[in-house]
Amino acid sequence: MAGVSETEASCGWVSVVMTVALLLGSVYVYRYVIKMNRRRRWRQAGKDVVVVHCPSPGLFTPCVSPFVMKFLTYLRLAQIPYQLDHEEPFGQRGLCPWMTVNGEGLADSQLMIEWLGQHFHKNFTKRLTETQQAVARAFTIMIDEHLCWCLREWRFKVDNGRNLVEAMRQPWYVHIFKYFFVEARKQTLWHQGMGRHTHTQVQHMTQMDLHALSTYLGEKPYLMGEEASEVDCSMFAFLSNILYNYSRSPYYTTITEDYPNLQAYVKRVKESLWPDWNQCVDQTRPDPNFS
Numbered sequence: 001m002a003g004v005s006e007t008e009a010s011c012g013w014v015s016v017v018m019t020v021a022l023l024l025g026s027v028y029v030y031r032y033v034i035k036m037n038r039r040r041r042w043r044q045a046g047k048d049v050v051v052v053h054c055p056s057p058g059l060f061t062p063c064v065s066p067f068v069m070k071f072l073t074y075l076r077l078a079q080i081p082y083q084l085d086h087e088e089p090f091g092q093r094g095l096c097p098w099m100t101v102n103g104e105g106l107a108d109s110q111l112m113i114e115w116l117g118q119h120f121h122k123n124f125t126k127r128l129t130e131t132q133q134a135v136a137r138a139f140t141i142m143i144d145e146h147l148c149w150c151l152r153e154w155r156f157k158v159d160n161g162r163n164l165v166e167a168m169r170q171p172w173y174v175h176i177f178k179y180f181f182v183e184a185r186k187q188t189l190w191h192q193g194m195g196r197h198t199h200t201q202v203q204h205m206t207q208m209d210l211h212a213l214s215t216y217l218g219e220k221p222y223l224m225g226e227e228a229s230e231v232d233c234s235m236f237a238f239l240s241n242i243l244y245n246y247s248r249s250p251y252y253t254t255i256t257e258d259y260p261n262l263q264a265y266v267k268r269v270k271e272s273l274w275p276d277w278n279q280c281v282d283q284t285r286p287d288p289n290f291s
Ligand SMILES: N[C@@H](CCC(=O)N[C@@H](CS)C(=O)NCC(=O)O)C(=O)O
Pocket: 065, 066, 067, 068, 094, 095, 096, 097, 107, 108, 109, 110, 144, 188
């Protein structure tokens, strides 16, 4: 009798394992089919139409990610047609934004801008002198690779992601996962290095970056002179991020009180490249006339 029960028991386990394997397999196939369908749709966007993969719009900016804003601003500057996809905001390399163009995927705002610049012959930095090109390059790296981490330090270490969550429409479960997300971002800050400094030190570094931008911009309409170039896409993206999505940070106060030329710059770029700003932000925000 005992032998029969053991056989029955092992048959039971086998069925459980097979059912679980079948379920997991079905989920995998289902997800694969969905993924392939999305790619087919993106390929059908049209020749040379850029599909930008990014999160849904924020409440105050068309996207809370400054790198997405940088990329979208470039597409507008270069007048390259694009479509938005919010279903797969992170690409194969786990980076956001990424793009699909003519069926090919590419990630990293800077690499994408350089690729599109060559493909569409839209390189605005090229018309600058060699020295100006070097300055534009240095400012781009300062913004994307230094200022970016300084701002993240406030966002995650000081503010614990509160201002970020306020800038997006949130399904209820986001508040449960926020803690883990913020802790993971603090780890990233630590590994990058910025998270090892005191907030006072980071605040000083941020002020220096903003001061450098304000000084070099001076009275010019754009960072490199009379016309906008690629570096303005980074600059506009990060400064507008501070003004709209870091409203409780000391950096918001720095710009609005100490650097009126940076504030005027954001207004100018926004008016010229984002006249439809209010239609691009999440329409559920409390005040649609917020500017
Ligand atoms: N160098 C990249 C940076 C992009 C980036 O850091 N994006 C963030 C969102 S704003 C991201 O993808 N984070 C994913 C992660 O840190 O794992 C670019 O220029 O696009």
